[in-house]
Amino acid sequence: MVAPSGLPLAACIESDQQMQRIRRLGKKLFNVSNCVIVFGDAPAPAGVDTMADIETAFCHEISASEHPVVVADASIHRSLGQHRHVTGGPHIRFYASHPVYGPDKALAGRICLVDHSPRPVFRESDRQSLADLAALVERELEMRFMNASQLALEKKNKNLRRKSLIDPLIGTWNRGAIMRILTIEAIRCDNAGVPLSLIVADLDYFKRINDTYGHPAGDAVLVKVASRLRSCIRPQEALGRYGGEEFLIVLPGSSHKTAEAVAERMRATIAAQPEAINDVSLNLTISAGIASTDLFPTATTEELISRADVALYAAKDAGRNRVMTATPDLS
Numbered sequence: 001m002v003a004p005s006g007l008p009l010a011a012c013i014e015s016d017q018q019m020q021r022i023r024r025l026g027k028k029l030f031n032v033s034n035c036v037i038v039f040g041d042a043p044a045p046a047g048v049d050t051m052a053d054i055e056t057a058f059c060h061e062i063s064a065s066e067h068p069v070v071v072a073d074a075s076i077h078r079s080l081g082q083h084r085h086v087t088g089g090p091h092i093r094f095y096a097s098h099p100v101y102g103p104d105k106a107l108a109g110r111i112c113l114v115d116h117s118p119r120p121v122f123r124e125s126d127r128q129s130l131a132d133l134a135a136l137v138e139r140e141l142e143m144r145f146m147n148a149s150q151l152a153l154e155k156k157n158k159n160l161r162r163k164s165l166i167d168p169l170i171g172t173w174n175r176g177a178i179m180r181i182l183t184i185e186a187i188r189c190d191n192a193g194v195p196l197s198l199i200v201a202d203l204d205y206f207k208r209i210n211d212t213y214g215h216p217a218g219d220a221v222l223v224k225v226a227s228r229l230r231s232c233i234r235p236q237e238a239l240g241r242y243g244g245e246e247f248l249i250v251l252p253g254s255s256h257k258t259a260e261a262v263a264e265r266m267r268a269t270i271a272a273q274p275e276a277i278n279d280v281s282l283n284l285t286i287s288a289g290i291a292s293t294d295l296f297p298t299a300t301t302e303e304l305i306s307r308a309d310v311a312l313y314a315a316k317d318a319g320r321n322r323v324m325t326a327t328p329d330l331s
């Protein structure tokens with residue numbers, strides 16, 4: 001059986017304190033030399049130095065049973081009587097075991113008692129106590145399984161949530177996520193009394209690339225451009241895909257002057273060298289519009305985007321491959 005974490009069950013519980021407690025309880029309750037918990041076909045721990053190691057190895061070597069087993073005197077038992085630890089040192093005599101079932105209801109292992117003297121009397125109440133210890137082990141396995149399931153579920157949810165925020169093609173924030181970031185950062189900057197700037201960047205003549213080299217080549221261009229744009233911003237700044245070939249960059253704490261420097265860096269990075277797509281070398285450029293709260297202190301986030309859009313289209317009109325900043329007189 002494998003726990004949801006992907007670890008084999010035996011490995012999961014090897015160092016488990018709770019299992020050690022149950023073993024100690026079994027030892028004390030039955031006044032035996034050892035109480036061992038064996039899982040599946042897991043090999044016995046490597047060491048055979050101490051008496052406990054030998055007893056543990058002995059329990060591991062006895063085949064699993066779906067039924068409780070009680071051997072009052074192993075020296076006269078049909079099969080156990082041949083075992084080297086029975087015929088020779090440490091002369092194991094008493095052996096009892098009870099099956100342990102996993103959360104999947106399959107046989108997971110057994111809890112075993114080992115002693116060096118025969119035990120002619122093992123009452124019904126003793127059998128019940130051993131069954132109770134086995135139930136404790138089963139409960140522990142169930143808890144572990146539930147915890148691992150819960151963790152796996154939380155991880156899955158986190159991945160799903162992340163997926164719902166990321167653009168599947170270019171791996172940046174998607175439109176919903178970047179708008180959320182903008183809203184949160186605008187409030188944060190307002191409260192802190194620092195400016196916030198945004199850049200709307202758009203590839204120039206992108207339609208031609210699609211028309212000439214095909215949509216998949218256009219997709220590849222978007223991925224490369226996103227990666228170049230990302231290289232121009234700092235970790236506290238955010239890049240998202242706002243529309244088809246339009247990117248929105250949020251710069252918390254930046255004035256329009258800083259945003260101009262960032263946008264200019266982006267423009268230059270894209271124009272610096274051609275991008276090789278399917279053995280074709282493509283010269284790419286972007287145009288960018290900037291809007292900043294230091295020039296529009298009362299603007300909402302929607303107004304800022306629309307101001308940046310106006311500046312972007314002014315940049316396109318002015319010949320593309322350039323950066324324009326929205327000012328109150330630009331419309």
Ligand SMILES: Nc1nc2c(ncn2[C@@H]2O[C@H](COP(=O)(O)OP(=O)(O)OP(=O)(O)O)[C@@H](O)[C@H]2O)c(=O)[nH]1
Pocket residue numbers: 169202203204205206207208210214215216217218219222243244245316320
């Ligand atoms: N390959 C690809 N193309 C896209 C995607 N999203 C939008 N487009 C294309 O982007 C192109 C945008 O064309 P236009 O709006 O005319 O812009 P443009 O050709 O870049 O021209 P200017 O912006 O004026 O310089 C259209 O052909 C869209 O189909 C996408 O995810 N992948």
